[in-house]
Structure formats: structure tokens, C-alpha cells
Amino acid sequence: MKNDNNWEPKIVTFLCNWCSYAGADLAGVSRLQYPPNIRVIRVPCSGRVNPFYIIKVLQNGIDGVLVSGCHPGDCHYISGNLVARRKFALLKSFLEYIGIEPGRVQFSWVSAAEGGRFVDIIEKVTSEIKKLGPSKKLSKWQKEAEYIKEILK
Amino acid sequence: MHKRVLVVGGGIAGIQAALDLAEMKIEVYLIEKGPSIGGRMTQLDKTFPTNDCAMCILSPKLVEAGSHPYIKIITNAELESITGQAPNFEATIIKKPRYINEEKCTGCGICVTKCPVKIADEYNKGLSKTKCIHIPFPQAVPAIPIIDKEYCAYLKRGKCRKCEESCEMKAIDFSQKEEVIKVNAGSVILALGSEEFDATLKDEYGYKTFPNVMTSIEFERILSASGPTQGHILRPSDGKEPKSIAFIQCVGSRDMQLGNEYCSAICCMQAVKDVILIQEHLPGVETSVFYMDMRAYGKDFDKFVDRAKDYYKARFVHSRISSIEVNMDTEDLIVCYATDDGTIKKEKFGLVVLSVGLLSTGGIKETAGKLNIELNECGFSKSSTFMPISTSRAGIFTAGTFSGPKDIPETVMEASGSAACASSLLTEFPVKEIKEELPAEINIEGQPPRIGVFVCRCGINIAATVDVPRVVEYSSTLKGVVHSQEFMFSCSQDSQKVITKMIKEKNLNRVVVAACTPRTHEPLFQKTLQASGLNPYLFEFANIREQCSWVHQEAKDSATKKACDLLRMAISKVKLFSPLSKSTITINKKALVIGGGIAGMTASLDLAAQGFGVYLVEKEEELGGNFRHVRYALDGGKTEDFLNSLIDKIRSNKNIDLYTNTEIKEINGYVGNFKTRLAAGGKKPSESTVEHGVIIVATGAEEYEPTEYLYGKDDRVVTQRQLEEWLWEKESKGKGTGPLPDADPRTLKNMVMIQCVGSRDEERPYCSRVCCSKAIKNAIKLKELNPRLNIYVLYRDIRSYGVRELYYKKAREMGIIFIRYEEEAKPEAKNSKGRLNIKVKDLILDRDLLIDIDLLVLSSGIIADKKNKSLSQMLKVPLNDDGFFLEAHVKLRPVDFATDGIFVCGLAHYPKDVSEAITQAKAAAARAMTILTKDSFQTEGKVSEIRKERCSGCGLCVEICPYKAIDLDEVEKVAVINEALCKGCGACVSSCRANAIDLKGFKDEQILAALEVV
Structure with missing residues (x-):
């Protein structure tokens, strides 16, 4: 499956309402084009993103996750993005520990004026996850599918 | 008529004034000459000194102004005349045709894609093209296109109408004509703004002749991600990245040849911001700033300059540029300049940015003329030290750069201040009640989702x-x-x-x-x-x-x-959403003002004038604060008369309860409902508790007591404050006290003033802002008393920003000698055998000067009040590194704290002069009144909630909450959310170890429901 050129990853993107979501809107207003693989979840602040969501997303068979908030110092809620940063620093080592490839879960800062940067990041994240192939580690459905395939052989 | 104000000019000044007034339930007519509100700020990429994205912070304000029920925006309109007197003005407004029916247009922008005519895009300063029918910029309010009638193929030649054909809403209307609108208003705010200097007038810089010379505002567009090059720094001549960029300061400012003698106040910091941003865009590019004085006089500005120098390796060259030449083959520019020691140097740059000044031009002056508004010698609205927001016509106020060059926070303060002034004239009129009748809410409980x-x-x-x-x-x-x-x-x-x-x-x-x-x-x-x-x-x-x-x-x-x-x-x-309700919180209509200096008294009087009760608390016996020691105003105004009249007004005002010799012991509560414990000292100490809805912090600051330059060791060494007191005593009483009782200003022969004593050093890396003007003021005063006196002012940068520059010029014309010194080579004071000597290195002569003097005056800086720390803890608001109170947002919320209902003004915020303190105090009063005018307010619907049974009371959320909206119930040992303070960021929710918090509207189960079906 990894070598299948037609395979397209599905990526869940958590965007904070005030910076990154606005940056994504600006990319649209500017008609910048990027791959259609991301599905956006709007949250008030990157600090709202519970690490559990990310695990859950991977369990649901989604291939990658991007969390994007305001640049440090720009947070609409003063310091929410810093709370997020601390949390994800820990999550990162946890993901590494349980064997999730680095690059499958990514974090970035995008301001409301950075439509171009948003596109660059989406392109980069999409191509990196595409290279990694489908997420198998946590996905219950993937495992079941493979199990069924195995039985049917 | 009901309460109504006319605001002319829809830049950030007009918008802020309109929003503040509207929040006081005053109807606002906001007139803008362009097709969208927003003004110059929409064109800026980032803002100094925080590098906040300008559009990100501005666009929510645009949307708010555009949708506020109390604000009516009239765009593409100009003010023709204002007749009558306060509070009964009638304004005549001419609305020019947009050729779009604003009611019908949805702003879909399809017409723009169909229009075949391309024109220069004004928003990008002509550096790119837009269509003849266009929405000025993506975030425009109203988001409605405009047809440029000068270029429209149909309006010019009678053919085309492609936009009309494409419009599903039938909103294009070529038959629109000029419309005359009459508006009655009780008061008027003029926020007419200013324009950028036309750099072609300085032909020695080759603007418009050499392609790689551009203005600072054009460069803003180049830096902007939404600009003509999507934020890539490319040379206009060949579309390549420049290897070096030079900034030329004071283009069209501080220029006697042109007659623009004032300083434009913002260009130094704009250039510093740009050299920092350049490194983000093009790492490694060499940047040089050619400047006369680095005027980093605002809060955290000097640190910003230091960052540009030390971290971003920008070079600052102290020199005025005489001319720019070009290399015809490469289009590189050759900048000719003289170094401090007089050597002429030539240096090559790939791109040159001219830091163009701000000025009042034809259109603005014409409008002022039509309205009978007097202008000063610089072409800006004339105002005085003690009435900085008033114009020459009663009932008409100013905000923003119409009254002189200034940066965004000062503009915003003035705007809020003007709202306080404008609203004070409307007390006799009733409020226009705008209430929407809503049907009763349908109860959906138990229903399956439909x-x-x-x-x-x-x-x-x-x-x-x-x-x-x-x-x-x-x-x-x-x-x-x-x-x-x-x-x-x-x-x-x-x-x-x-x-x-x-x-x-x-x-x-x-x-x-x-x-x-x-x-x-x-x-x-x-x-x-x-x-x-x-x-x-x-x-x-x-x-x-x-x-x-x-x-x-x-x-x-x-x-x-x-x-x-x-x-x-x-x-x-x-499917998982449930109805949310907003809780209603009643508001106590009294204010607590902490500090009885100029700022505190001004704010108290403004609040009291509109019927709000004020508890004014002053720690000392007497009112007046630091202003008691200011004896002369820069413009010659009498400070004593002004101070006494303020004190009289405070003491005789029935709405003001004055507590002198009193300190704050404890503050509890939240916006609308604060409770404060006061302790009176003196002979009969007592305690009392007051209840109030808002707090204004106006606690002032202190003068730095020098330890350097023989201060305290030699009586002939005094501070500027002591000099001023002494001069005043000599003048008014004929005799002086303090360190110089017997000296006579008329017999002094030589004196030196040293600037930046206790400022801009390692310990206090900020500028005290007022000392340059103060030194100039006192030097002029002395020189007038004693023309034969030699006065030497030893300075690092003379920071006489804005129209204060004229006094600097006057001082030089009077023969006061200004000698620049560098931080590494500070002057030395010596007492050699009873004679007071100053040694300083003259950078132009490149040798040491020894000045034998009778008097040494130290311009000692302003330092934060030591009690700020304890007060900030009681208020739960932050201080900056230098100990001054830190506002909610340095650009757009300069008098607010992040905590609702608490405001700051005066020296507690940062060093500032009298007129700035008055402006800020009025702004704080206006912001406080946006709360006090309401009987109650509604909290956010999407707030956090605690599941008590899960909460372990660990207190992590209390620590994390940026709004201090969570407290720990010590009895039940659980966290409690104060809905009045919660802003719904959700940081507490995702941090809770026990999963005991959830955010309404963004609940875990709701987000997971979306994630389940991706």
C-alpha cells in the first residue's frame, strides 16, 4: 500500500481561531492552492487541544496530525499557545516512545497574516506524511483490515 | 435629539473613538473618505515594538465597528461643513457614488473577476494592479467593491457593463449620484489623519528616478504577505533579492529647507522594526540605518533597538545623507555621507528605503479650514498642554495624527480620550435605546436532533x-x-x-x-x-x-x-450541542481611582462629570503627585494655576469621595463588583471598605536619585527637578531653597546639563522620555533670564519627538550648545580644588573638552514606583521588566489590562509628559465608562465548567488561567470558574489532570464527535 501512488493521506489539522485559522482563511482569500488532504478542526486556542485528541485521531486511522497556533507572544489568550507548547513537548517524546514516526504529528505557528506560510506548511506536512505511508501503529481499523485480509488468503 | 457624536475619519483613531462611544450607548456616525475603514494601519505589515501583525489585530476592530448597532459607517464620504455650536451641531456630508448598491451587495467579488480593466492598486501603493471594480483589501469593512470612475470602461466610454451582467444580486448601479447627508450631533471628533511626505520633493534622493529607492510605506507593502511580492523582498529594477539595504531617516522631517521642522515621531521605530523583519525574510542581508537622533522614546523601544543592533546585526550610522547616486549598470545605489569626524564616505546598497515623515496636506488643511479649526505652525490642529485633545472650536475634538505625528498606541489613547470629551457634552440628551425584541426560546430538551x-x-x-x-x-x-x-x-x-x-x-x-x-x-x-x-x-x-x-x-x-x-x-x-446561556452580572456604577496626581485627578473628574461616583485614593496628604514639582510647561502654560484649579474641582465635586493619606490594603472581586479595603494613615489611622465596578491605576512613578556625577557630594550638582523648583522660587519669591539658596541665575556663567542619568543603562535599559524636552525647556528658560550664560547639553540622542522638535530648534538658535556623547564614553564630573569641571569627548572634534562650570544639572530619569509590585499582586495584573504596569496590548489596548474592568494611566504605565498623562487619563476614564454606562453585562457563553466530582483541587488550572478566572475553593477543595472573567480559551481544560473541566461549545465529546467521522 505504501508504494501505491494513488494513495492519499488524511490529515487532521487543529487550528486556533485567532491566528492559524485566520491564516488558513487568508490563504483562501489569496487563492493560494494546497493539497486537499487536510480536515480542519477549529479550536479557540492551541492550548485547548488535548493530547488525547491526537492519540484518538491516530486510533481512528487518520494518517497524520498538525496542530497550529499563534506565534509565541501573539496568543489571543495571552499564553495559551505556551501551555500548548509545553504539553506537546511532552507528547512528542511519548509518541516517539510508543513508536509513532516523527513527522506524523507536527506542530507549527502560523499568524493571521501568513497565508503563504500556511500553504508551505500544509504542503510540507502532506508530502512528509505521504512518504511515511498509512498510519498503522495505533489504528484499530487498519489492524482489523489486515487481519481479515490474512484470513481470506 | 438623542446622544449622538460625529466622528470624521475611519482610521484606527476614528474606529477606536467610535467603538468607545458606541459602548457608552452613544450613537456614532463614522465618516470615511475612502471606500473602507481602517486607514493607514491596514497597510502596515507588522507593528513595533512587538512585531504584531497589523491586520491581525486591526481586523477584529473593523468587524466590530462594522456590525455595532450604535455605529453607522458612511464611506466614500467627505465632510463639507459643520454649523451650529456644541451641543447642537449640524454637519453636511457629501457621499460620493460607489456605483454599488450597498444594501444589495453581498461582497462575493465575482464582479471583480469579470472586470476587464486593470488599474494601479492603491492599497499596495501602486506596486501591483487591481481591477477597476475592486474591494480595497480582503478584510475591508464594508466588504463591498467600488468602481473607480476614472477608469471604468462604461462610465468613461459607455461600453462594457461586464460587472453588471455578472452580478446575481443586481447590485451594480451606474446611475448613482453624489448624495448630500445632514447629520445632527452633540459633539464632533476629527480624526482626519495625516499623509506621507511626497519623497519626490527631495530630488537628491532620486525617488521615482532610481527604481531601487522606495518609501517606508511602500516597503511595508513589500514586507507584507498580502503585498505585491507576497512578502518577498525583491528589487523593483530586476526582481532580485538585494544584498544590502539602507534606511534614510528624517526624509521630509526635521527639514528646514522644506519647512517641515517637526519630527515625525514614528519613523525611527518603523525603520528599526523593518531591519528586524528583513532578517526574517532575507537572513544575512546587511542593513544600515542613517539617522540623526535615534528616537526610541516609547515603552520598550530602546530594548527593540538593542535587539536590532545586537541580535539582528543592523548597523546604525549617525549621519544625515546629502545625496544618493546610482550605478547605471547594476542600478545599485551609492549613498554619500559624512561620518562624525567629518570624513566623506560613499557606500553601495542594493535597495534604499526613505523613511518618509507624516504631514498635514492640502485636503486635510482644507477640511480644517472649512470647519474653522485653527492649525499650528506645523499644519496640525492647534492644542495646548493642558487641553491636548481639544481644537480651537468648542465641542470639536481631535484624535490621532491630525493633531501631530504619533504612533498607534498614542493615537488609540487619544481616540479613547476624545470619546471621553465628546461624551461629556451629551449629558442633557437621552440615550437612544436599541433593543432587539427576540422571540421566546424554544425548549429543545429531550428532542432528538433535527x-x-x-x-x-x-x-x-x-x-x-x-x-x-x-x-x-x-x-x-x-x-x-x-x-x-x-x-x-x-x-x-x-x-x-x-x-x-x-x-x-x-x-x-x-x-x-x-x-x-x-x-x-x-x-x-x-x-x-x-x-x-x-x-x-x-x-x-x-x-x-x-x-x-x-x-x-x-x-x-x-x-x-x-x-x-x-x-x-x-x-x-x-448533534451534541446544547443551548448555552450567558449569565448576567450587575455593575456597581462607582470607580476606584488609585493615585491623586494629574492622571488620577483628570480621570476622576471625567468620570464624576458624567455622574459616576469616584473613590479617589492618594497615599500622600496633598494632591498633585509629581506634577507639584513641574513649574513650567513646554509651551509656557502656567502649571500652578492649572494644578490648583484641578484640586479645587476635585475637592468641590460631590461625586468624588477623596481619601488622602490612604493606602490600598486588599482588592477582591471582578469587573462590575470589586471590594477594596482602604487604610488611612496619619494621626487617626482607620480602615474602610469601598465597593465599585471599575479600577483606574494612576499611581505615578518616582524620580531617580543619582549616585553619579558628584550628586549629593557637591551642592552645585542638582537634578532638573531641583533646578526647575529653584528657578521658580527665584522668579516668584525672589529667593531659593534647596541645594542652591544663594546662587543667582542671572550671574551664572557656565553650566552643563547631562542627559540620560539613570536611563538607558544596563540597570534601566529604557528611555525616560521626558528629560530631553525638560532640559530644553529649562535651558531656554535660563537663557531667557541670562542670555550671556553658556549652556552645554551633553546628550546621547535628543528625543524631542513630534512638534517638541521646534523647541529643540529654538534652543539651538538661542545659542545653547548640544554635545553628543556615547554610552561607552560618559562625561566625567570633577571637583578640582573647589572648581567644578566636566570632561567630555567631543565626537566631531575627536578630542576631550574640559568645561569649567558653576552648575551641573542632571537629567535624572523616571523609575517605577516600588509599591507597584504589591499593588499588581493585589490587582492580579502584570508589570513589565522595568516595573511599570503592563497593559493588555501595547498597540490597541494601551490603557486596558487583560483583566476586565481595570485600567491604567499616567506614569504608572510609562514615563510621559503632562499632556500625554492627561490624554491617557481621559482614555482610561472613557474605557471605564464603557462599563459603567451599562447596568449589567453578559458573560461569554462558551466558558469553562468544572465537574466538581472529578476535581482534585490540585490548582494547576488556577496557575494556567491567563485571566485569573479560576479560584480554589479552600473549603470544598475544588476549582471554581468565575464566568465573568473566563474568556473561553480552554487552556485549563486540556491541562486538567483529572479531566474535570470542559469548555462549553468546544466540549471534548463535541470535538471527538467531529474527529470520529473525519
């Missing part, structure tokens, strides 16, 4: 990429959906009626709209729900335009699939 789905075509904006009928059909197959349909424009009035009808007909209890972005349109649909009897929080948005159709134009199938996914996620989420 979801209505509306998918927008947005003309062709969505429909050309996403197969809208397929999306509609798909949505109808999803569980819980009982109605699906498409709209041509879901935001149009007709569509709202259809949504209302469907809610009633099909008993919908949830609504999902798939259209544009919730950031601009969610409130519209929430209102429709409310008007239909549904709780507004039973709504979810799927963004299939900005984040789907517009960004996947080449991948139509995938875009349609993505639209289906987004819609499915929204539907899955909305």
Missing part, C-alpha cells in the same frame, strides 16, 4: 469548484438531518428568511451552514437562529470556501469530497 443543512454556492465562488448539489444530496443521507438545501448566497437577507421559515416548518433544532468562514459570518447566522427562537449556540459552520473551494480550484473532485467530510464533521458535532 438538523437543517444549508449549503452556499456563493455565486460561483464555491459552486465553480465544489459540486454543491452533490454535497446537499449527501448531507440529506446523514442521520439527524431533516432538511438540506442550497443557497445562491446564504448571507443575503432572503436566505435568512428561508432559514427562519425552515426552522419553523420543519421544527429544526440544530442548524449547519456550509459556506465561508465563521470568523466573519457566524454572528449573522447566530442572529437568525435567535430571531427564529433557537438558542444561537445550536449552530455550526463548515468552512467550504476559504478552506476548500478557493484553495483546491484545480482538484474539483477532492474539493467536493472534502466539503462532504467537513459537513459530516459539523453535523456530527452539532
Whole structure:
């Protein structure tokens, strides 16, 4: 499956309402084009993103996750993005520990004026996850599918 | 007539004034000459000294002003005349044709894509093209296009009408004519702004002749991601990245040849910001700033300059540039300049940016003329030290650069201050009550979800990429959906009626709209729900335009699939939504003002004048604070008379309860309901408790007591404050006290003033802002008394920003000698055998000077009050590194704290002069009145809630909450959310170890429901 050129990853993107979501809107207003693989979840602040969501997303068979908030110092809620940063620093080592490839879960800062940067990041994240192939580690459905395939052989 | 104010000019000054007034329930007519509000700030890329993105912080204000029920915006309109007197003015306004019916237009922008005529884009300073029919910039308010009649093929030659053909809403109207509008208003605020200096007038710099010379505002557009080069720094001549960039300061400012003698106040910091941003865009490019004085006089400005120098390796060259030459082959520019020691140097740069000044030009002066507003010698509105916001015409006030060059925070302070002034004239008029009658809310408890789905075509904006009928059909197959349909424009009035009808007909209890972005349109649909009897929080948005159709134009199938996914996620989420209510909090209409200096007294009087009770607390016996020691104003105004009149007004005002010799012991509560314990000292110490709705912090600051330059060791060494007191005593009483009782100003022969004593050093890396002007003021005073006295002012940069520059010029003309020194080579004071000597290195002569003097005056800086720390802890508001109070946002909320209901003004915020303190005090009063004028306010609906049974009382959320909205109940050992303070960021929710907190509207289960079906 990894070598299948037609395979397209599905990526869940958590965007904070005030910076990154606005940056994504600006990319649209500017008609910048990027791959259609991301599905956006709007949250008030990157600090709202519970690490559990990310695990859950991977369990649901989604291939990658991007969390994007305001640049440090720009947070609409003063310091929410810093709370997020601390949390994800820990999550990162946890993901590494349980064997999730680095690059499958990514974090970035995008301001409301950075439509171009948003596109660059989406392109980069999409191509990196595409290279990694489908997420198998946590996905219950993937495992079941493979199990069924195995039985049917 | 009811309370109404006319605000002229829709830049950030006009917008802020309008918003403050509107929040006081005063109707505002906001007149803007361009097609959108926003002014110059919309064109800036970032703002100093925090490098905040200008548009990001401005656009919420644009939206707020555009949708506020008390604000009526009239764009493309100019003020013709104002007749009558305060508070009964009548204004005549001429609205020019836009050729678009503003009521019908939905702002879809399809006409723009069809227009065949390309014109220079003014928003990008002509560096790119736009269409003849165009929306000025993506975030414009109103988001309605305008036709430039000078270039329109139909209006000019009678052929085309392509825009008209493309418009589904039939909103194009070529028959529009000029319209005359009459408005009655009780008071007027002029926020006419200023214009940039026309750099072609300095032909020695080759602007418009050499392609690689551009102005600072053009460079802002180049830096901007939404600019002509998408933020890539490219040379106009060859489209290549420059290797070196030079900034030339004071172009059109401080220039006697041109007659623009004032300083434009913002250009130094703008250049510093740019050299920092350049490194983010093009790392490694060499940047040089050619300047006369580095005027980093604002809060945290000097640290910003230091960062540019030390971290971003920008070079600052102290020199005025005489001319720029060009290399014809490479289009590189050769900058000729003289170094401090007089050597002439030539240096090559790839790009040159001219830091153009601000000025009042023809159109602005003409309007002022029509309104009989007197202008000063610089062409700005004339004002005085003690009435900085007033114009020469009673009842008409100013805000922003119309009264002189200034940066954004000062503009915003003035705007709020002008709102205080303008509202004070309206006390006799009734409030216009705008209340929407809403139907009773439908109780949906126990009902299974009945979801209505509306998918927008947005003309062709969505429909050309996403197969809208397929999306509609798909949505109808999803569980819980009982109605699906498409709209041509879901935001149009007709569509709202259809949504209302469907809610009633099909008993919908949830609504999902798939259209544009919730950031601009969610409130519209929430209102429709409310008007239909549904709780507004039973709504979810799927963004299939900005984040789907517009960004996947080449991948139509995938875009349609993505639209289906987004819609499915929204539907899955909305099923779990429940009605949210906002709680109502009543407001105690009294204010606590801490500090009885100029700022505190001014704020108290402004509040009292509008009928609000004030508790004014002063720690000393006497009112007046630091201003008691200011004896002369820069413009010659009598400070003593002004101070005494203020004190009299305070003491005789029935609305003000004065507590002198009193300190704050404890502050509890939150906006609308504070409780403060006061302790009176003196002979009969006592304690009392006061209750109030807002707090204004005006605690002032202290003078730095020098330890250097023989201060305290030699009586002939005094501070500027001591000099001023002594001069005043000599002048008014004939004799002096203090360190110089016997000296006589008329017999002094030589004296030196040393600037930056205790400022701009390692310990206090900030500028005390007022000392330059103070030294100039006192030097002029002395020179007038004793023309034969030699006065030497030893300075690092003379920071006589704005029109204060004229006094600097006057001082030099009087023969006062200014000698620059560098931080590394500070002057030395010596007492050699009874004679006082100053040794300083003259950078021009490149040798040491030894000056034998009678008097040494130290311009000692301003330091933060030591008690700020304890007060800040009681208020739960932050201080900056230098100990001054830190406002909510340095640009757009300069007198607010992040904590609602608490405001700051005067020296407690940062060093400033009298007129600035007065302006800021009025601003704080206006901001406080936006709360006090209301009887109650509603909290946010989407706030955090604690599940008590899960809470372990660990206190992590208390620590994390940026708004101090969570407290620990010591008895029950659980966290308690104060809904009045919670802003709904959710940081506490995702940090809770026990999963005991959730955020209404963004609950875990709701987000997970969306994630489940991605």
C-alpha cells in the first residue's frame, strides 16, 4: 500500500481561531492552492487541544496530525499557545516512545497574516506524511483490515 | 435629539473613538473618505515594538465597528461643513457614488473577476494592479467593491457593463449620484489623519528616478504577505533579492529647507522594526540605518533597538545623507555621507528605503479650514498642554495624527480620550435605546436532533469548484438531518428568511451552514437562529470556501469530497450541542481611582462629570503627585494655576469621595463588583471598605536619585527637578531653597546639563522620555533670564519627538550648545580644588573638552514606583521588566489590562509628559465608562465548567488561567470558574489532570464527535 501512488493521506489539522485559522482563511482569500488532504478542526486556542485528541485521531486511522497556533507572544489568550507548547513537548517524546514516526504529528505557528506560510506548511506536512505511508501503529481499523485480509488468503 | 457624536475619519483613531462611544450607548456616525475603514494601519505589515501583525489585530476592530448597532459607517464620504455650536451641531456630508448598491451587495467579488480593466492598486501603493471594480483589501469593512470612475470602461466610454451582467444580486448601479447627508450631533471628533511626505520633493534622493529607492510605506507593502511580492523582498529594477539595504531617516522631517521642522515621531521605530523583519525574510542581508537622533522614546523601544543592533546585526550610522547616486549598470545605489569626524564616505546598497515623515496636506488643511479649526505652525490642529485633545472650536475634538505625528498606541489613547470629551457634552440628551425584541426560546430538551443543512454556492465562488448539489444530496443521507438545501448566497437577507421559515416548518433544532468562514459570518447566522427562537449556540459552520473551494480550484473532485467530510464533521458535532446561556452580572456604577496626581485627578473628574461616583485614593496628604514639582510647561502654560484649579474641582465635586493619606490594603472581586479595603494613615489611622465596578491605576512613578556625577557630594550638582523648583522660587519669591539658596541665575556663567542619568543603562535599559524636552525647556528658560550664560547639553540622542522638535530648534538658535556623547564614553564630573569641571569627548572634534562650570544639572530619569509590585499582586495584573504596569496590548489596548474592568494611566504605565498623562487619563476614564454606562453585562457563553466530582483541587488550572478566572475553593477543595472573567480559551481544560473541566461549545465529546467521522 505504501508504494501505491494513488494513495492519499488524511490529515487532521487543529487550528486556533485567532491566528492559524485566520491564516488558513487568508490563504483562501489569496487563492493560494494546497493539497486537499487536510480536515480542519477549529479550536479557540492551541492550548485547548488535548493530547488525547491526537492519540484518538491516530486510533481512528487518520494518517497524520498538525496542530497550529499563534506565534509565541501573539496568543489571543495571552499564553495559551505556551501551555500548548509545553504539553506537546511532552507528547512528542511519548509518541516517539510508543513508536509513532516523527513527522506524523507536527506542530507549527502560523499568524493571521501568513497565508503563504500556511500553504508551505500544509504542503510540507502532506508530502512528509505521504512518504511515511498509512498510519498503522495505533489504528484499530487498519489492524482489523489486515487481519481479515490474512484470513481470506 | 438623542446622544449622538460625529466622528470624521475611519482610521484606527476614528474606529477606536467610535467603538468607545458606541459602548457608552452613544450613537456614532463614522465618516470615511475612502471606500473602507481602517486607514493607514491596514497597510502596515507588522507593528513595533512587538512585531504584531497589523491586520491581525486591526481586523477584529473593523468587524466590530462594522456590525455595532450604535455605529453607522458612511464611506466614500467627505465632510463639507459643520454649523451650529456644541451641543447642537449640524454637519453636511457629501457621499460620493460607489456605483454599488450597498444594501444589495453581498461582497462575493465575482464582479471583480469579470472586470476587464486593470488599474494601479492603491492599497499596495501602486506596486501591483487591481481591477477597476475592486474591494480595497480582503478584510475591508464594508466588504463591498467600488468602481473607480476614472477608469471604468462604461462610465468613461459607455461600453462594457461586464460587472453588471455578472452580478446575481443586481447590485451594480451606474446611475448613482453624489448624495448630500445632514447629520445632527452633540459633539464632533476629527480624526482626519495625516499623509506621507511626497519623497519626490527631495530630488537628491532620486525617488521615482532610481527604481531601487522606495518609501517606508511602500516597503511595508513589500514586507507584507498580502503585498505585491507576497512578502518577498525583491528589487523593483530586476526582481532580485538585494544584498544590502539602507534606511534614510528624517526624509521630509526635521527639514528646514522644506519647512517641515517637526519630527515625525514614528519613523525611527518603523525603520528599526523593518531591519528586524528583513532578517526574517532575507537572513544575512546587511542593513544600515542613517539617522540623526535615534528616537526610541516609547515603552520598550530602546530594548527593540538593542535587539536590532545586537541580535539582528543592523548597523546604525549617525549621519544625515546629502545625496544618493546610482550605478547605471547594476542600478545599485551609492549613498554619500559624512561620518562624525567629518570624513566623506560613499557606500553601495542594493535597495534604499526613505523613511518618509507624516504631514498635514492640502485636503486635510482644507477640511480644517472649512470647519474653522485653527492649525499650528506645523499644519496640525492647534492644542495646548493642558487641553491636548481639544481644537480651537468648542465641542470639536481631535484624535490621532491630525493633531501631530504619533504612533498607534498614542493615537488609540487619544481616540479613547476624545470619546471621553465628546461624551461629556451629551449629558442633557437621552440615550437612544436599541433593543432587539427576540422571540421566546424554544425548549429543545429531550428532542432528538433535527438538523437543517444549508449549503452556499456563493455565486460561483464555491459552486465553480465544489459540486454543491452533490454535497446537499449527501448531507440529506446523514442521520439527524431533516432538511438540506442550497443557497445562491446564504448571507443575503432572503436566505435568512428561508432559514427562519425552515426552522419553523420543519421544527429544526440544530442548524449547519456550509459556506465561508465563521470568523466573519457566524454572528449573522447566530442572529437568525435567535430571531427564529433557537438558542444561537445550536449552530455550526463548515468552512467550504476559504478552506476548500478557493484553495483546491484545480482538484474539483477532492474539493467536493472534502466539503462532504467537513459537513459530516459539523453535523456530527452539532448533534451534541446544547443551548448555552450567558449569565448576567450587575455593575456597581462607582470607580476606584488609585493615585491623586494629574492622571488620577483628570480621570476622576471625567468620570464624576458624567455622574459616576469616584473613590479617589492618594497615599500622600496633598494632591498633585509629581506634577507639584513641574513649574513650567513646554509651551509656557502656567502649571500652578492649572494644578490648583484641578484640586479645587476635585475637592468641590460631590461625586468624588477623596481619601488622602490612604493606602490600598486588599482588592477582591471582578469587573462590575470589586471590594477594596482602604487604610488611612496619619494621626487617626482607620480602615474602610469601598465597593465599585471599575479600577483606574494612576499611581505615578518616582524620580531617580543619582549616585553619579558628584550628586549629593557637591551642592552645585542638582537634578532638573531641583533646578526647575529653584528657578521658580527665584522668579516668584525672589529667593531659593534647596541645594542652591544663594546662587543667582542671572550671574551664572557656565553650566552643563547631562542627559540620560539613570536611563538607558544596563540597570534601566529604557528611555525616560521626558528629560530631553525638560532640559530644553529649562535651558531656554535660563537663557531667557541670562542670555550671556553658556549652556552645554551633553546628550546621547535628543528625543524631542513630534512638534517638541521646534523647541529643540529654538534652543539651538538661542545659542545653547548640544554635545553628543556615547554610552561607552560618559562625561566625567570633577571637583578640582573647589572648581567644578566636566570632561567630555567631543565626537566631531575627536578630542576631550574640559568645561569649567558653576552648575551641573542632571537629567535624572523616571523609575517605577516600588509599591507597584504589591499593588499588581493585589490587582492580579502584570508589570513589565522595568516595573511599570503592563497593559493588555501595547498597540490597541494601551490603557486596558487583560483583566476586565481595570485600567491604567499616567506614569504608572510609562514615563510621559503632562499632556500625554492627561490624554491617557481621559482614555482610561472613557474605557471605564464603557462599563459603567451599562447596568449589567453578559458573560461569554462558551466558558469553562468544572465537574466538581472529578476535581482534585490540585490548582494547576488556577496557575494556567491567563485571566485569573479560576479560584480554589479552600473549603470544598475544588476549582471554581468565575464566568465573568473566563474568556473561553480552554487552556485549563486540556491541562486538567483529572479531566474535570470542559469548555462549553468546544466540549471534548463535541470535538471527538467531529474527529470520529473525519
